[in-house]
Amino acid sequence: MFVSRASRAAISVACAALLLATSGCGSDKPEGATTSTQVRLYGTDGNxxxxxxxxxxxxGDLVNGMKGTIPLTPLPESFKERLRTVDPGLKDYLYSxxxxxxxxxxSLAAQLAGSxxxxxxxxQIVGVTTNGQRCDDPATCLRLARNGQDIEYRGVSLNRAGFTDAGxxxxxxxxxxxxxxxxxxxxKTEFVGAGDESGASTKAPPRAKRQRGDKVDKAAGAPLILGGLLPKTGDLALAYPPIAAGAALALKDVNSAGGVLGAPVTWIDGDDGTNPQIAKATVASHVAKGVHVIIGAAASGISRAVLPDVVAAxxxxxxxxxxxxxxxTVxxxxxxFRTAPPDSLQGRALADVILRDGPHKIAIVARKDSYGEGLQENVRAELERAGLGADRVKLLSYAPPANPKAPPVDFGDGARQIKDFGADAVLVIGFGESARVILALAEAGVQIRH
Known part of the structure; x- marks a missing residue:
């Protein structure tokens, strides 16, 4: 179900007030019970x-009872079924x-640009999503774009409002x-909306160029070439199947609708490795092969690392x-550009989920990069806004492995700190490597609540 921001805010305020007197707001602990080493786990995105x-x-039993948030729109079953035609073994749909x-x-932006x-x-990209003729499937949108019609695309994830000026x-x-x-x-899945529709851009894009005829427009540079910069390997490889399926299905739909500028869109695979060096090598290869738009990277830190190379090219x-x-603001x-929302929005949703259980002390463990520490700070700020002081929130981080051959994360000392702190809630922000954090908690004798 959808829960309004106002409702969630009310829950947060109520929970914060109750923290001083009770363990309510969803907790089933009897009043006066001690939970100094009994911890409820929370996660997000990659875990x-x-x-x-x-x-x-x-x-695997350690995650039983763990809860958390991910950016996810209620996906139509028909969309999931179509994804499974691309990958029959698909188990997750995150970011698909x-x-x-x-x-x-x-693809639509290239068609509108006529180049x-x-x-x-x-x-053209921001304008594709704002202030035009509403359309919600590639075939209809491409037909309008070929006629030089300004469009407002509403897709599977982008269904409430368009892009901001920042893209x-x-x-x-x-x-x-x-x-x-x-x-x-x-x-048990619940959905909550965040953000403000008034934040969508009102700027007019350059005038759309009408396509003449159905032949390949070589003068416009056709075909359009897209290059993947996706986590086929590395810490975020567990997220690759749904991302890859989403790209393949979109490419199929665009090309079934006649492609762009009279030619099928070309896709060139590429791995970001959840590693800056691997990602930079992939970007260089894509540039050499004439890729126009790079889809990726998956991890925020990897995008930060390669963006100067992409911009220079x-x-x-x-x-x-x-x-x-x-x-x-980079x-x-x-x-x-990105279709995923910034963590300034997710921080509110995640803090609400934690507050509903009425924790007394919270430890937030994050991978040491721009994504992990950025979301950690957003959640901390939201908890503070709800009334939890610094003495009730402990921040820890860990360095993710530099490459697949590096030793796994050693979080033994951090786990002991959490036990000594007496946390009854632990939020783990990370990718596949963050499993070592949960294992370390168990090895340190922290009782994980299921």
Missing amino acids: MQNSYVAELKDR AETYDAVVIS TDPRRIAE EPATASYATLHFDDEKIDDG GRVLFSPSNTDAGLT DDKGLY
Whole structure:
């Protein structure tokens, strides 16, 4: 169900007030019970997926009872079914819709620009989502764009409002997920909206160019070439299947509708490795092969690392999953976009989920990069706004492995600090590598509440 921001805010305030007197707001602890070493787990994004359980090896039971948020729109079953035609083994859908929309928006922008020149494509991207003829499928939108009609695309993830001037969603939807029996219990999933529709851009894009005839427009630079910069390997590889399926389905739909500028859109695979060096090498390869728009990277920190290279090459970087709020104001020369909402919005939703359980002390553990520490700070600020002082919130971080051959995360000392702190809630912000944090808690004797 959808819960309004006002309702969630009221819950947060009520919970904050009750913290001083009771363990209510969803807690089933009897009054006066001690929970000094009994911890409820919370997660987000990269660890709130069915595939995350495998990272815990034979201790998958540790996540039972864990809850958290991810950016997720209620997905139509028909969309999930179509994704499974691309990947029959698909178990998760995180960022599949955002990836689908990123590919479709890029294609529509090129069609409206009448060119594959990346800078001209970039000038159209925000306008694709605002102040035009409403359309919600690639075939209809492409038909309008070929006729030179300004459009307002509403897709699977982008269904409430368009992009802001900064090139990111003005509104977002978050899902609250629960692990039970070592898998996400879909029956417990709730959705909450965030953001403000008035934040969508009102600027008019350059006038659309009408396509003449159905032949390949070589003068316009056709075909449009998209390049993937996605986590085929690395700490975020567990998120690759739904992202890859979303890209493949969008490409299929665009090309089934006649492609862009009279030619099928070309896709060139590429790995970001959840690693700056691997991602930079992929970007260099894409530039050499004439890629116009790079779809990715998956992790915010990787996008930050490659963005200077992308900008220097005059290409577009369009991520379906970057959430670092700092990327809103990054110096991108107008060439960076994302369909995922910034963590300034998710921080509120995640803090609300935690507050509903009435915790007394909260530890927030984050991977040490722009995504992890950025979201950590957003959640901390929201908890403070709800009345939790610094003495009730403990911040810790860990350095993710530098490469696949590096030793795994050692969080033994951090786990002991959390136990000594007496936290009854631990939020873990990370990707697949964050499983080591949960294992370390168990090894330190912290009782994980299920």
